[in-house]
Amino acid sequence: MAQEVRHNQEDSRYEILVDGTVAGFCEYCEDEGAGRRDFNHTVVHDGFQGQGLSKPLIKAALDDTREAGLGVVPTCSAVDGFIKKNPEYQDLVA
Structure with a gap:
């Protein structure tokens, strides 16, 4: 089972692919300012x-x-739960 995470900027999301098939995604809204x-x-x-x-x-996102x-x-x-369980990401929280 080959996994890959890619950034789909056009749809503002990160996608995880399993054997080339999109198996899930993590969406975001970017506040550039x-x-x-x-x-x-x-x-x-x-x-x-x-x-x-x-x-x-x-993690990849x-x-x-x-x-x-x-x-x-x-x-x-x-995402909130992941950050709480992995304190090395807490500095990212704006």
């Missing part, structure tokens, strides 16, 4: 749930956001 992304919705599609895909998806020099507003409960 404030320099932050509001992660507001995370989905793992039926048929892919229970495979532990949300963690690598959210946050790592890329950090690299871009942006902060995070964790409106999505999955």
Whole structure:
């Protein structure tokens, strides 16, 4: 099972692909003036749930956001929970 996370800037979301199929996504709204992304919705599609895909998806999204020099507003409960369980990401919270 090959996994890949890609940034789909056109749709303002990060997508996780399993064997080339989009298995889920983490959407955001970018507030360019404030320099932050509001992660507001995370989905793992039926048929892919229970495979532990949300963690690598959210991790990649946050790592890329950090690299871009942006902060995070964790409106999505999955993103908020990930940040609370992984204190190394708490400095991103705007």
